[in-house]
Amino acid sequence: MAREVGIGLIDEVGDDMDLFKNIIAEIKQMGFDYVEISPQDVGAIINARLNPDNTHKVREVLKFHNLKATVHAPDHLNLRNEKNFEVQKQVFKSCVDFAQVIDAHVLVYHIGRANPVDWVEWHEEPIRRKEIEALKELCDYAGSKGVQV
Template sequence: MKIHYQVATPEVTKSPNVTSMQGDIYENIDKLKRYGYDGVELMVRDTDLIDQERIISYIKDKEMNISMICTGEVYGEDGLTLTSSKKEIRKEAIKRLKKLINFAEKCRANLNIGRVRGFYCEELLENETEEFAINSLRELCEYAENKGVSILMEPVTRLQTNFINSTKDGIEFCQKVKKDNFKLMLDIYHMNIEDPCILKSLKEARDYVKHVHFADNNRRILGNCGMDFKNILKTLKEIEYEGVISLEIFQIPNQDVAAKKSIEYLKTIMEE
């Protein structure tokens, strides 16, 4: 399994407790290459504001891959969701995500759907929210299909949204969307909060999981807080997972230490 790290593109605003490397993207790519990472996933807010070709070319020249285009700040900074009660916001969210799909195609990567899916709200009935999400995601999957891009839903803890929290929720939603290129990104940190058993959930999701996020219990450097990564890795091998392990962690005490120490720990246990 390849090891990747999350890196923000330049238009993503720096904020406290970020979970992606920020600052000069080219310097960050150089550092990750030196630390031993095989590639990156990119946190992108707006493709109109970045030099797409230069970023792709630079990463390729380092003999690294891009596995995922993450969309967290499409909601985090711009407030766009697929299930907003306001039609113009839903429309703008789809427009923005289609541009990100175009970028994912150039990167030969997939697209993550996290908080941009939205949440249950007082203005809409729950079935209306689900209908907006299903219809929008089907449209995005159809747009992405001929581009070789999969749309990956990430179940996220209820501390961040009240819509699709557990792995079970994610599997059931895949069955509702009914698109071959609609699968799951599973995040060990979120699973640890929402799922009764991470290992059992991984086995149940074996036909759906295409990307995995690693972070320790406190979302910091791997190996500092007791997450059972050895058995998680063993289970991933058992279900014949051949995708990427990508690190999405708080950049504490700083992003260089977080990235370097985490891959050192992960490589050590992978070799055991």
């Protein structure tokens, strides 16, 4: 069985697709098969919605270099954030859509955090349940797009 390895894209390139092309070329030249991309680092999500222009550019660069991708949800994505819960869910869906367009089959999401700490203990269980229910719904959405969370 052939083994494939990847590396995370750690530079925020925004709309600078020339910089993105150069980084991807270097990653491929180093011998990697995969790159992990966070959509916010390539300007693919704006105001919680997918930016189709940058998303398609990312896809074309990856295809040109024959490099596969996984997607890392933004670090600030937090399904325990009750103040803007619906926005958080929309960002998650946009990450799934980004993954689908660039043909990435894996989306990494780290469990959210609730703050402040002294408030968490009292509210922890309802917040956790809400996050789990949201994740079930969002994982169904992801599955329908061919993306595993």
